[in-house]
Amino acid sequence: MALQGRHADADRAFSKAHNLFLDGLGADGPTWAYWVDGIQFAWFEAKVRTAQGNHGRSADIFADALAxxxxxxxxxxxxxxxYLFESLVAVGAWRQAETLVSHLEPYIREVGSGRTATILAGALGAVDAAKVPPTLRDGAVHLRGLLDGAL
Structure with missing residues (x-):
């Protein structure tokens, strides 16, 4: 709903889902839902806020979930x-985004996630298109090279 621009509907649906989540899985809940914890649910909320264009709020939620x-x-x-890097780039929080470059480097080398690599490549493209501090631009070039080598 948030991706469709139906923000009020998305907020209501998310609120309902959050309340159900807080109620717990229960005996008749789906067994596949074991992986949905508070951190994962925060990610869901941050994705809704991102789709609504509220990148500042999504960055706060992603940062807390990451911590x-x-x-x-x-x-x-x-x-x-x-996702935190992407949100920080979207709001122009260059210094905060820059601090994540060194954190992302080992993950690119270790984790083979095409989806995450695609999202990171998009965020790096936004860095390329923006007026950013030289150290962030250099870090983005370095990460892009690692991504190109990993894909």
Whole structure:
């Protein structure tokens, strides 16, 4: 709904889903839902806010989810760091985005996620198109080279 521009509907649906999530899985809940935890649910909310164009709010949510992510879940860290980077680039928070470059580098080398790599490539393209500090531009060029080598 958020991607369709139906923001009020998306907010209502998300609120309902959040309440159901807070109620817990229950005995008759789907067994596949075991992986939906508070961090994952925060990611869902941040994606809704991103689709609504509220990149500042999504960056805050992604940052909080990333801070609470288990360090052993490397794939999730790569994904959450990439989404945070994308949101920071969207709001022009160049210095904050720059701090993530060094965090993203090892994930590109270690995690083979085409979806995350595609999202990161899009964010790097936005960096290329913007007037950013030279250190962020250099970091983006470096990450793009790593992505090109990984794909």
């Amino acid at each position: 609470h992510s288990p360090k052993y879940r490397v794939r999730g860290l790569y994904s959450r760091t990439t």
